[in-house]
Amino acid sequence: MSDPVVVVGVGADGWAGLSPAARRELRAAEVVMGSARQLALVPEPTAERLTWPSPLLPALPALIASHRGRRVCVLASGDPMFHGLGTTLVRLLGAGRVRVLPHPSSVSLACARLGWAADRVEVVSLVARPVESVHTAVHRGRRMLVLSADGHTPARVAALLTARGYGASPMTVLECLGGAEERVVSGTAGRWSPRPVHDLNVVAVECRADPGTVPLPCLPGLPDEAFEHDGQLTKSEVRAVTLSRLAPVPGELLWDVGAGAGSVAIEWMRGHRANRAVAVEVHPERAARIARNASALGVPGLEVVTGAAPGALAGLEPPGAVFIGGGVTVPGVLEACWAALRPGGRLVANAVTVESEAVLAAGHAELGGDLVRLAVGRAAPVGGFTGWRPMMPVTIWTAVKPGAEGAEEGKP
Structure with a gap:
């Protein structure tokens, strides 16, 4: 077998901050890959130097394969296994083909500067993610670190906090942590200057609610007023019971069929950052409303499918749980959902009419x-x-599909 790809984490302090082991790997490499900024942080080695193409991810497999048999060293920012390139390479090549030499992450450096306990801080990455992803981490009295996409991110975070009713929150932007250009800028969200800062920055927030701001809890059963809707909404009390029956498990996928305002799918995803959901809704105006609700409540990654079930379900990834909130009387919907459900998965269907109750009774x-x-x-x-x-x-x-170890039919 050829040598593993070595991933070297590098900080803003460049070569001076690298460990002896990291320096040895860079000197011994035949090919060094990285962004233009990262390559500029290390002295010119004798190795061939390759700057990442844009976009990187589609080109990465072929790029790594083209240098198989050579000693390849990849530069990554900070800790490559924390929201970094190391995780992508391990997924691509397997853990046995990748060796990682980490540098302190920007989160570790920020907590050290601020005197914050790293295990009590919520971390949100906005690299290639919408700013609305911050919403689920905004709770009064909590501390949050935001990994910025660029120099405009702090102003976007400040605007979101202010609109949410957290304009009083102290904000600290830490630029170029560990480097010669390190700088700290402080203020409050409501009075934050829109002036961009250095692209390499971390935003620290101490969440403080303005008077009268209504908190959005983590547990299911958000107030109905938290959702934009036209009346087609699973009400708060029913939603809380429904989600308890769906029994969300981190990382699982939910189908919300006949999603209405998308409230069940949204609360499913708010329960854990690894949770995923697909909301299927036949009416285009409601589908657009679901997307708006998802962004406003911090889960912009919710996938919205506009179309009528069961046809709209074709080709979707098999779910670990299914909620049928509307359309249960449509021929084939219940059967298609049950067939697609993974073994051990939970199906929950709600009915408010005699006709839909009859379908549930038959099921x-x-x-x-x-x-x-x-x-x-x-x-x-x-x-x-x-x-x-x-x-x-x-x-x-509520029904549980048999087949998974330990799963019993009919018990969530």
């Missing part, structure tokens, strides 16, 4: 699981008094 008779009827009443004015205004009862059917 229960055939596949097992359990049926629950949920009746919710909300207090409302009755003249000068207060009475209970009942919502339409909802029937919830």
Whole structure:
């Protein structure tokens, strides 16, 4: 076998900050690859130097393969296994073909400068991700580090925090950490200057809510008002029970079929950053609304499919869980969802009409699981008094597809 690809983490301090082992690997390499900025941080070695093409990821497999049999050294920023190129190379080549020599990450350096405990800080990367990804980390009293995409990121983060009702939050931007150009800029989100800073920066935020700001909790059951909708919305109390039945597990994929406002898929993804979801909605205006809700609530990665089930389900990745919130009476929808569900996966379907209840009852008779009827009443004015205004009862059917080790039919 040829030598493994060696990935060397390099900081803003360049050659001076490299370990002896990292320097030896660079001197011994026949090919050194990296960005123009990274290559400029190390002295000219005798090796062939290759600057990454743009875009990098599509070209990377062929680029690495073309130098098989040679000693290849790849430069990466900071810790290559923390939101870095090292993880991509391991996924591409396998752990046995990659050797990683890390440098302290920008998060470690930022926490050291600020005196923050790294294990108590929420880290959000905005490299190739929308700024709305920050939303799920914004909670009063919490500290957050944002890995910036460029010099405009701090101003975008400040604008998002201000619009969200966290304009009082202290912000610190740390530029070129560890390098000769290191600089620290501080202020508050609400008064942040839009002037861009150095592209190599980390944004530190201490989340402080403005008076009257309503927090958005992590647990399912966000207020109905948190969603833009036209009435087609799984209400807060029903949504909380539905998600408990879906039993989200980190990294799993959910299909939200007949998604309406997308509330179930959105709360599924808010539960853990590794969770994924596809919202299927036949009405284009509702599909567009789902995308807006997903961005506003911090999960812009939600995939929205506009089309009618079951046809719109064809070609989608098999899910670990399925929620049917609308369209359960459409012929073939229930059957297609059950067929696509992975072994051990959970299917949850809600019904509010006699016709949809009949479909759930038939499914229960055939596949097992359990049926629950949920009746919710909300207090409302009755003249000068207060009475209970009942919502339409909802029937919830839950079934588990057999096949996975330890999974029992009908038990989530």
